[in-house]
Amino acid sequence: MLKKSWYSLMAVLMVAVIVLSACTTPVATTEAPPAVAKEVEVFSWWTGGGEAAGLDAMIKVFNAKYPDITFNNAAVAGGAGTNARAVLATRLQAGDPPDSWQGHAGQELIGTYVAGGQIEPLNTLYEEQGWLAVMPQTLIPLISDQGNIYSVPVNIHRANVLWYNPKVLTDNNVAVPTTMDEWFAAMETLKAAGVTPLALGEQWTKMHLMETVLLGSLGVDKYNGLWDGTTDWASAEVTKALEDFKMVLTYTNDDSTSLSWQDAAQLVVNGNAAFNVMGDWAEGYFRELGKAPNTDYGWAPVPGSVGVFQFLSDSFVLAKGAPDADGAKAWLTIAGSKEGQEAFNPVKGSICARTDCDKNLFGVYLQSAMADWASNTVVGSLTHGVVANDSWKSEIDTALGAFIADQKVDVFQSALVAACVASGPCK
């Protein structure tokens, strides 16, 4: 008898589990209303946190301006869009594109979708809307291919930020470094004092560190040349930059492979480490932890890149053969507008791609980033898809992984040369 009731309990539990799991329908699959009204389907991976809230705010702006167009939010969950991109790839191969979709501005988009003939140039829209006048001049070539602009950046994040713990620095009489040499000297002092000089996390954060060191060591022109083929990957300057990177790695914590970017960033605000190089989404994380800017954490450009803004951006494209091209253009108009960007960015914790957004909407850090965005030279990030296509980036990632294990600069450099030939612009 006891056994029987036990079995029925199990059966009830199983049914409950199945019913519950059926209840959690994906957020994304909102059924489209009958196709009488105009509608626009926008595909993104903004499904949680500040990103989803920001998107909702932007949709509100859209609905107010275009009440006759139904906005169909086709967002697919999954960190940094890995899942979403797989879904999108399947839809594109099946000839069923959404009207507009999200992508990291730059070569990640261009190398994939322009090469595949799947998106339209947006130069006319840029001219009509006067965006060329309100976005940094050095940005435009980075999101264009052969003179055609292919996406509308909504938000801007900065990659070359050196986060530091002000208290740890003052305790050890270290000033915030501005050049590579000052940085090495500072880290040497900290290491001698028994402080972890630089907090580092898992492999992609190492690529992030590498790109900022390449920029700091090579300077703007040589760094940009790496990605358009004018800087020789086999050159002595690159060897020097890679040696610098190797040197920087010697100042990092020994458990980096087991830390996420949050873990690594947290070491700085907790006073366990002095520096961390991470994109400025780290600032949102510090705030979440209840830390205050300038007292618990400070920021500066990564040494050697003062006056340079290494950016990454989420942007939206216009599908070739979009089912509703007018709706898509209406959406892009909002995505690039002052109103749309001012609705999105304060919530998401990023700055506007436009330089004319209202400063008062943003916090202390973001205000300083806005000032830099408007005045600095803009270069693109590798890890976050601006300067290299996916294939090239993945080859660099493999070479980097091998380098971290064996520490051989010459092997690393020849692998980078080979990667540029196989998947980049090098011959």
Add this chain to the structure above:
Amino acid sequence: MFRNKDRYLSFLLVLPSILAILIFVYGFIAWSVRVSLSKWKGLTPDYTFAKLDNYIQLFQDPRFHLDIRNTVIFTVVFVFGCIILGFFMAVMLDQGLKGEGFFRTLFLFPMAISFIVTGVVWRWLMNPATGDRTSGFNLLFSSLGLDFLVNRWHTTPTWGIAAIALAAIWQMSGYTMALYLAGLRSIPQELKEAARIDGANELQIYQHIVLPILMPVSLSALIILGHISLKVFDLIIAVAGKQYPLDVPAIYMWQSTFDGLFYARGAAIGILLLISVAVLIIPYMRYTLKSEAPQ
């Protein structure tokens, strides 16, 4: 063709599944082979025939060499760890101790958990941080005064993959125990008694009677665990993410295909994985089909 109605009907009944398997298993294997022999790179399919180029490149690829090496280490540690631990747990439970059912469930339970969950828990347990950030096993060891056991787990250079295998052993040794326990229970007591009468001691009984009778069980365990370890992906991702030192073919396949858009290379790795599992499983299936065929 069909001798009677029954046969005709039974064929009709299995026809849908035969068709589904033909299309969704063998059809896609054939398609993957085709992709693996092509030049497909990027989002748009490109079926230009590339002979065996992708395979040749893989065998020259240092990353793929690392993958093979890691798979071998993982497989050896995992399979033998499970078999040895599973066998001893089964032998101990077979002694007829009190609360056997409880222990059986306890040992089997980890199997009900997915590798992802195991990975998340073991990621924390195997935390390699030092100083005042020490946690997990290392904290346990050092507070018990067992400092010599404190180590860097999966971040150990070269041998880190073996630490991942420990988590897999934790999960699958209970299952191996269940296999062996069933085998032990099927050994007739008379055989052991006869051996005892002949003056054999316990060790000799295990050596000459129990182990030989359990050979088919060991073989099954080897095959089942072996193919799991060749395909391991989720456990490593959950413990360490996508990091080069812990790379295995399945992760390389994923990264090639979806991160790097090297579809042809990804398909080639997939086919090599399929072949390696087939090499393990096909002889076993022939053997079992032969031995189970109606006399």
